[in-house]
Amino acid sequence: MINFNGAIISNQELQLSNENRAFKYGDAIFETIKVVNGKVVFFEDHYFRLMASMRMLRMKIPMEFTLEFLQEEILKTTKSISDSGSFRARLNVYRKDGGLYNPKSNDIDYLIEVSSLEYQEKSTYKIDLFKDFYNYSGLLSTVKTNNRMLNTLSAIFAEENDLDNCVLLNERKGVVEATNGNIFIIKDNVVKTPALTEGCIKGVVRKKVIEILEKNPDYTIEETVISPFEIQKADEVFITNAIIGIQSVTNYRKKTFTSEITKKIKSNLNILMVTS
Structure with a gap:
């Protein structure tokens, strides 16, 4: 399941336009986050890194983008799959469509992808x-x-x-x-x-x-x-x-x-x- 700007949708429902800046210019940043049994691991560190990156790249940070808001959005997305278990969550933030190298807007969209996680450390690496x-x-x-x-x-x-x-x-x-x-x-x-x-x-x-x-x-x-x-x-x-x-x-x-x-x-x- 996917969380697109707060709406939980299936992978098949997601539609990105040809003007998507993450696709056209790589004008996007992301956080890969581990979620275990309803706990977003080290989320405070992920959150402050995300905020610093958005400021560095001159993206406009929405007023609602608090630590609590984004944590709840991640958990809302994992719960659409299961209330328990381990998950990989990718929070992607990118500028809204339009523009060439110079964007039409510094406002952003966000996308949260979640998948079940089963990882075991390799004995030989x-x-x-x-x-x-x-x-x-x-x-x-x-x-x-x-x-x-x-x-x-x-x-x-x-x-x-x-x-x-x-x-x-x-x-x-x-x-x-x-x-x-x-x-x-x-x-x-x-x-x-x-x-x-x-x-x-x-x-x-x-x-x-x-x-x-x-x-x-x-x-x-x-x-x-x-x-x-x-x-x-x-x-x-x-x-x-x-x-x-x-x-x-x-x-x-x-x-x-x-x-x-x-x-x-x-x-x-x-x-x-x-x-x-």
Whole structure:
């Protein structure tokens, strides 16, 4: 089922015009959100990221777009399928139809798509670099726009090469993120993740993992520049996003990783998902 500007409709009922700006120009942003048994996980973080992105892209934020309103719209959509269970919800916000590069209006439409979610962490998870194109560093790269061509191409590359995921690089050939999430590497008790200035998405789970590590005196967390060579030298590597939470990486080229510290971080994250 789909929620289009507050109306619950079937997929078949949705009609987008040829003037739809998300389709024509990628003039849209989105949040992928996990819903479990009527709880919208980490929604406050998703909400404030959405508001910051809308302001950055000069979209007009409707008066009714409060945290409570959008949370209820998401739950209304999941309940149209079931009152319980796990769901993936995608909240898409885009400028109303019309205009060329310059839009006719900065007013927005919104669309919420919901599907049932059954995800299990993979016991074997292989990654490698995607080097065909770069994810250019800069503030705009940190926003989840609908322009995901680089991610699409890297996902195709992963499938063609029997990989589970790819690592994206920026124009300086520094590590940015994975195809579908943020990346962390662990060496001894130091945990590193690419800084936002490298061009990575401001991931909600990335933020939560950093908060967990900052409170733990046993580990040091660094948001910094990471070279691909450091992945090879790491003891552990993991990927984060709003749906999987944390996925351990087991293989990068000929290197095999352990997951002892990753499992501890994941346990803390799982507690946060239930209690926050």
